[in-house]
Amino acid sequence: MPGARHSILRTLPTSASRLAKHAWPPVLFFVVVVSAWEWAARAGFLDPMVLPAPGEIAANVVDGLSSGLYIINLQVTLMQAISGFLIACALGVAMGSLTTLSERLSRALQPIVLALEATPKIALAPLIIVWFGYGMGSKVALSAVIGFFPVFISTVSGLRSVDPGRMDVLRALGARRWQIFKMVALPGALPHIFAGINIAVVLALLGTIVGEFMGAKEGLGTLILYANGNLDTARVFSILLVLAATGLTLHALVDFTRARLLFWDDADTAIPTGPGT
Known part of the structure; x- marks a missing residue:
């Protein structure tokens, strides 16, 4: 049992790093799109009746x-x-x-x-x-x-x-x-x-x-x-x-x-x- 526990603990950092590696591109894309959307809405480039700001949503x-x-x-x-x-x-x-x-x-x-x-x-x-x-x-x-x-x-x-x-x-x-x-x-x-x-x-x-x-x-x-x-x-x-x-x-x-x-x-x-x- 101790050996199995140590084996699981060793795999946790690897799993976390693999998850982070696959997760950051969509997260980064989402942040960029939402930020640009928010800026465009606040700057008046978007009609709030058509596309409201993410903050308002x-x-x-x-x-x-x-x-x-x-x-x-x-x-x-x-x-x-x-x-x-x-x-x-x-x-x-x-x-x-x-x-x-x-x-x-x-x-x-x-x-x-x-x-x-x-x-x-x-x-x-x-x-x-x-x-x-x-x-x-x-x-x-x-x-x-x-x-x-x-x-x-x-x-x-x-x-x-x-x-x-x-x-x-x-x-x-x-x-x-x-x-x-x-x-x-x-x-x-x-x-x-x-x-x-x-x-x-x-x-x-x-x-x-x-x-x-x-x-x-x-x-x-x-x-x-x-x-x-x-x-x-x-x-x-x-x-x-x-x-x-x-x-x-x-x-x-x-x-x-x-x-x-x-x-x-x-x-x-x-x-x-x-x-x-």
Whole structure:
């Protein structure tokens, strides 16, 4: 144990230096851009109605958080987004697994899935509002619809990319289809599935905001509409900043979960480009 402790302590400076080496270029770029933006806004080169100063945006963030306004509405948005995200993950993995296990079901569903995938999901928002009303249900449904397809497609792709030789070994040993799926196919597909989940968690948040734009009494999307109606551009930017931080946090949580479950897979977990919404 002492040897292992000393080994970990020796690696800490190396890890810190590696992190600093990769972090300073984007940090420096961010500082330069924000400083130039602030100077241009203060010097009068930028119209505050179009592009307010970063200091004014930061002041709105502090005011919204300290007053509790952003926290209360963020809780509403997060509850709806996470509910839709969990539904999307459950349905995406289940449907992807079923269509992979059953060739007949796959052929039957393929035209429908392709047609729905080609449809911009946000265009379904008015219909979903009509079906589910202006309450929480419509926001959850829209976020689930938008988040479903990345999980579904990644599940199908992952299950079809599993090494067939490993499954043949289990078949030769007399394993049933469900046992092969549980022991080989699903674990082998998990890296692909998490890639789709990484996309879905951000799209679910997007779907919730769009649903709130269509009609809601609470949520960050509603605050954006109110601020935009009052021509308060700085507040709109501040809410967008909170949403960006929320999206990054959700992505980090998915990455953390992935690292815990798939410790044996060291593939890059950056957010991939998802299908159009």
